[in-house]
Amino acid sequence: MNEHRLPSDVIGLSKVMPPLSRRGFMSSSAAAAAGYTLATGPVRAQAIHTDTNGLDAGMTKVKVSDGEMPAYYARPAGVAHPPIILVAMEIFGLHEWIKDVTRRLGHLGALGVAPDYYFRDGVDLTKIKDVPKLLPIVNTKKDTELFSDLDATVAWAKAQGGDGNRLGIMGFCRGGRTVWHYSAHNPDLKAGVAFYGTLIDKNDAAPKNSIELAPEVKEPVLGLYGADDAGIKLDQVAQMEEKLKAENKTFEFIVYSGAPHGFFADYRASYRKDAAEDAWNQLIRWFKKHGVLS
Secondary structure, eight states: OOGGGSOHHHHHHHTOOOOSSOTTBOOHHHHHHHTOOOTTSOOBTTOOOOOOTTEEEEEEEEEETTEEEEEEEEEETTOSSOEEEEEEOOTTOSOHHHHHHHHHHHHTTOEEEEEOTTOGGGOOGGGOOOHHHHHHHHTTOOHHHHHHHHHHHHHHHHHTTOEEEEEEEEEETHHHHHHHHHHTTOTTOOEEEEESOOSSOOOSSSOSOHHHHGGGOOSOEEEEEETTOSSSOHHHHHHHHHHHHHTTOOEEEEEETTOOTTTTOTTSTTOOHHHHHHHHHHHHHHHHHTTSOO
């Protein structure tokens, strides 16, 4: 596949070079045993691990139109009616890092839930080691089906006592694009945070890109992007800003100097600690400002 046909998030990932030395990275067997995807290369030994102290957390099943979708959730134990925050994953499946981020949301007082919406036909993206083998699966996921899966996840969270009046969404990479797209679908969302979500990509399954969907965005969205992202160029971010401003949308962009695509992913070589820590604080600020978090 020629590079110009690759989605911009995949280009951004492929241009992040790991250190020349493998010191500081888990072995493949150790990374697999810990539950990380191997599709993005070596996994950092210093990957953050968030505990479940004070949380109810684990795998569950969400009823969707054609079956039961796996999902991972975390919530503060004994707390009634916590806010709901959806976690839209990267293209690599429901692996340990996505679960860890969900636990971080639980420690913030939210019912975080990460649905595995690529589950159909018995597919487990975490077991696939090569990105080219992932693309035919993730690129054919229709937005209509994605929205239906996310709607079902919200319904599940409400049934568990989650507060549907304090509904948010966050996502990374392809999941960042999902934030923009689902924000154009669900009017009940109070706020969203898109980490380096693609802005110009579209295909038959997703016939509009994020910029084209800007007039339909229904919630305040915070976009967190890297200045050194090889796939999502700053002129694309500027185009999105201009479009959202013209449509009188509530939004904010923060661009981190020296940060590549995937700068928040502490399990990968793309991780940039300062940018990631600030981005998490910005997420908390945004969700508090718009009534998701207390």
